[in-house]
Amino acid sequence: MKIDPANPADLSAQIAKAIRDAIISGALPVDERLPSEAELAEQFDVSRPTVREALKRLAAQSLIRTQRGATGGAFVNRLRFEDAYGQQITTSTLLLSMNDVSFATACEARYALERACAPLSAARRTADHLATMRAEAHRQSQPGLTDEAFCASDVAFHRALVDAAGNPVLSYQLAGAVEAMQPLMNMITFSARDRERIIALHTAIADAIEAQDSAQADENLANLAAYTQELAQDVIAKRAAKAREK
């Protein structure tokens, strides 16, 4: 763990970086206990609050966890996929909402990625994944469903499709792309006919995955992508028309 320059600003950021680098390089293995706050303060020649700010930065990234008590302290945290999902989704959602990413761009990315894992899903799908996909498709056909609930189910369906690939790295990377789309999807109003067609495509996808027919799954995903884009176009066009009226 290195020293900081005599620059007396951003000390907590510098300390956080030093510890982070040590973790990334492997110098601090998982579950290793860091020195106590008082010891770190002495090592870096800063006060305890400054050290604490640095540790909180790392805790925010799930790089460390802290325990109180006699044998407590800060420990290098094993970063789990489940923990990373949340951060990934938060970041992706904010990226899309804060950068005026168009529906078309986000949608294109999402379906490109999903189609990438469809062949793997077809090859490896388990009964569990299929059951989830069927259940969500069925939920989507219920009459009183709000648009928001419909979208949530849509996300669940696609997550099951992705998880069926049996590759946690893929699932992790796609979690952001799929979930971050939800706020954008929520802007769309789905008519009964729209839903019918989407559900039909979902069912077709589930059928193809069950039959391990990769090409069929890909084709249906492509159709779903095109149809989703089409629906979004309509929404945008109608909104533009309304804006002109005013």
Place this chain on the structure above:
Amino acid sequence: MKIDPANPADLSAQIAKAIRDAIISGALPVDERLPSEAELAEQFDVSRPTVREALKRLAAQSLIRTQRGATGGAFVNRLRFEDAYGQQITTSTLLLSMNDVSFATACEARYALERACAPLSAARRTADHLATMRAEAHRQSQPGLTDEAFCASDVAFHRALVDAAGNPVLSYQLAGAVEAMQPLMNMITFSARDRERIIALHTAIADAIEAQDSAQADENLANLAAYTQELAQDVIAKRAAKAREK
């Protein structure tokens, strides 16, 4: 911004969550200035150090930035793709190294995702992207190159391929998958013949992208994926053999 329960533990985490939720919900728009630390301390009825710890957590996620001086304070930060790349790569790298993700799994995910954006890259590639790909392929053929430098160039080549798709969301999602592979790739020793074959495939990919031949690009990527897996298998097999000797 909501109050905290009377639970006097994890106050800074609770405050951070309250502010984070406000940002995500849009209640706090981009570039909005948060109340000063003293005001926040009063509002939440905690001390200033506690507020500061909360703000540092948010700063670690690039959700806010702070400025010193008379008109300073904490401002809601516009999360940019470039900022998010770094976090994505750090998280992905740690996920792979801390969870004993096999080379095969990571490699499969990476190439599946890359093949997903190859058609888009073929359609939209610019002269810039092509030039980068060619330059990296050429760099890889230089004689004295270390294995590490070879891997770094490999990453740069593939990033250019991904960026050529012209979709920032895709680039962001793939940044993690591609860059996180580098430490794993660094474990491989590339013989001159290995390199030759990889460079040939890189060149073939660049050719296909230039010719906007999506199918050809996909085929070469599939070959590269298979070959990379094969090389890794060899390394693993040799390592296992050595382990048996001992």
Place this chain on the structure above:
DNA sequence: CGCAATCATATGTCAGACGTTTAATTGTCT
């Protein structure tokens, strides 16, 4: 030997203070 009380350690929080940065205000000179 087992259980309870005590202790030591480390994090969580608080209060008050000082230094530094930065922009706005004020004041003075031309």
Place this chain on the structure above:
DNA sequence: AGACAATTAAACGTCTGACATATGATTGCG
């Protein structure tokens, strides 16, 4: 009156010292 310099005020960054609380280890007693 206008331009430039000095002052002021607001806010973050840091430090010191202290107390509260949680928790494992130690000690002491029955």
